[in-house]
Amino acid sequence: MKKFKHSEITPEKIYHTRRSFIKSMGYGLSALSLSSVPIINAKASNLNEPTSYQDITTYNNYYEFGTGKSDPHRRAKNFTTRPWSVKIEGEVEKSLELPIEEVLAIKSEERILKLRCVEGWSMVIPWLGFSLSELLNKVEIKPSAKFVEFETVYNPEEMVGQRYPVLNWPYIEGLRLDEAMHPLTTVVTGLYGKTLPNQNGAPLRIFIPWKYGFKSAKAIVKIKLTKNMPNTAWKNASPREYGFYSNVNPEVDHPRWSQATERVIGESILAPRIKTLMFNGYGDEVAHLYSGMDLKKNY
Amino acid sequence: MKNYFKPAVFLLSLWPIFIITYQLFYNKLGPEPVDRIINHFGEWTLVFILLTLSMTPLRKITKSLEWIKFRRMLGLFAFFYASIHMLSYVGLDYRFDFKPLINDVLKKKFVFIGFSAWLLLIPLAITSSDRMARLLKQNWKKLHKLVYVISIFGVLHFIWLSKTIFFKPLIFLIILIILLLFRINFSKLSSKI
Numbered sequence: 001m002k003k004f005k006h007s008e009i010t011p012e013k014i015y016h017t018r019r020s021f022i023k024s025m026g027y028g029l030s031a032l033s034l035s036s037v038p039i040i041n042a043k044a045s046n047l048n049e050p051t052s053y054q055d056i057t058t059y060n061n062y063y064e065f066g067t068g069k070s071d072p073h074r075r076a077k078n079f080t081t082r083p084w085s086v087k088i089e090g091e092v093e094k095s096l097e098l099p100i101e102e103v104l105a106i107k108s109e110e111r112i113l114k115l116r117c118v119e120g121w122s123m124v125i126p127w128l129g130f131s132l133s134e135l136l137n138k139v140e141i142k143p144s145a146k147f148v149e150f151e152t153v154y155n156p157e158e159m160v161g162q163r164y165p166v167l168n169w170p171y172i173e174g175l176r177l178d179e180a181m182h183p184l185t186t187v188v189t190g191l192y193g194k195t196l197p198n199q200n201g202a203p204l205r206i207f208i209p210w211k212y213g214f215k216s217a218k219a220i221v222k223i224k225l226t227k228n229m230p231n232t233a234w235k236n237a238s239p240r241e242y243g244f245y246s247n248v249n250p251e252v253d254h255p256r257w258s259q260a261t262e263r264v265i266g267e268s269i270l271a272p273r274i275k276t277l278m279f280n281g282y283g284d285e286v287a288h289l290y291s292g293m294d295l296k297k298n299y
Numbered sequence: 300m301k302n303y304f305k306p307a308v309f310l311l312s313l314w315p316i317f318i319i320t321y322q323l324f325y326n327k328l329g330p331e332p333v334d335r336i337i338n339h340f341g342e343w344t345l346v347f348i349l350l351t352l353s354m355t356p357l358r359k360i361t362k363s364l365e366w367i368k369f370r371r372m373l374g375l376f377a378f379f380y381a382s383i384h385m386l387s388y389v390g391l392d393y394r395f396d397f398k399p400l401i402n403d404v405l406k407k408k409f410v411f412i413g414f415s416a417w418l419l420l421i422p423l424a425i426t427s428s429d430r431m432a433r434l435l436k437q438n439w440k441k442l443h444k445l446v447y448v449i450s451i452f453g454v455l456h457f458i459w460l461s462k463t464i465f466f467k468p469l470i471f472l473i474i475l476i477i478l479l480l481f482r483i484n485f486s487k488l489s490s491k492i
Contacts, residue, residue, distance in 0.1 A: 164466075258399060261399075273392070
């Protein structure tokens with residue numbers, strides 16, 4: 001008897017949405033989700049080993065604590081993360097202020113996801129977290145809401161980088177609402193099974209694995225639903241170089257450096273660069289969000 | 300005493316090599332070793348270009364001719380480190396894969412200007428000997444004025460490759476501007492006298 005693949009008897013689009021639906025179902029069960037999150041699927045690279053805890057926690061871009069990669073882990077040691085609360089406001093029926101304890105009470109699971117920095121390097125990080133949609137579902141979102149804006153805390157006393165006009169503080173990042181509701185968009189609460197270290201964005205950050213790292217805001221105090229596209233920090237600093245979407249895309253070069261390849265953090269000095277994948281290897285899950293869009297224009 | 304100055308400066312100038320060798324052997328190059336090596340030699344190139352440019356102002360300030368003795372050596376070290384910087388980019392990072400490299404030189408202005416600066420350093424290194432200076436006479440001075448262009452290219456290279464000018468590129472820029480201002484001021488002053 002001839003065997004059919006599901007993709008042969010189901011129209012492609014439905015097949016994909018069904019797959020992502022099945023995947024999002026999987027997240028409920030952490031064991032299942034581990035196999036369903038594309039993590040580093042075979043084609044992404046053979047380097048599916050998570051980066052070492054040491055590298056993940058000492059090599060950070062977190063300009064609130066300085067522009068050097070080793071600044072955050074040195075300077076964030078005494079950063080105050082309690083008390084902390086997260087406001088959800090804007091285009092919602094009733095805004096909400098959640099104490100951090102309440103956010104952390106949401107069940108986290110391990111999500112091994114790849115981080116690709118716009119500077120041309122990547123890490124594989126075993127995050128702890130849950131889908132942002134779980135948090136957003138706590139409020140009633142008005143139909144007028146089209147975007148979600150994330151705001152990092154403004155605390156120049158402890159965040160020494162904020163004393164200098166490196167970027168427009170506080171740091172603002174944002175997503176389209178459908179991107180924010182995608183199950184892979186993760187609220188991060190920890191890594192390597194431990195509480196999130198300060199230099200990685202404690203007490204709460206988001207992580208969007210198919211976008212360049214700077215899209216994933218850290219130390220979030222406010223989540224605002226908006227009608228208009230947020231004026232995000234890096235786009236504000238240099239609109240030609242950093243677009244609102246900033247999806248990982250090997251075909252669209254940053255005006256200053258190529259995005260076709262990347263260096264894997266923690267590899268030896270002799271290891272070659274590897275090819276960067278469209279959407280950082282998560283194309284099966286997220287490409288449908290951008291169907292019909294010119295990704296060269298909407299970089 | 301003074302006989303030791305030149306060898307001492309020479310040994311001190313090898314410091315960047317010493318550091319990298321130590322870090323290489325003790326595995327202290329960090330999570331991105333290739334990047335670390337490229338940046339290390341890039342920054343030291345700029346340091347040596349600025350040091351080379353400081354010798355004339357120092358001579359004028361201290362009214363001592365000693366400084367000028369070191370200028371050639373420092374300049375050659377700048378070329379030496381610039382070459383390691385470029386070779387580590389071409390060899391370590393891109394594995395001599397010239398297709399993306401040529402693409403980088405043509406499309407990325409920071410690579411273009413950095414590469415141009417290195418090319419411009421070559422004639423200066425070749426003509427650095429006393430014999431060449433005698434041979435070229437007045438043209439030698441003219442030719443070696445290229446160092447001003449090179450220094451500006453070098454600092455621009457650093458500014459353009461950085462995500463923000465804060466703080467290292469800004470520091471290099473400020474020092475460069477001060478060193479270049481020295482030239483303008485002194486020539487104006489001497490013309491008035």
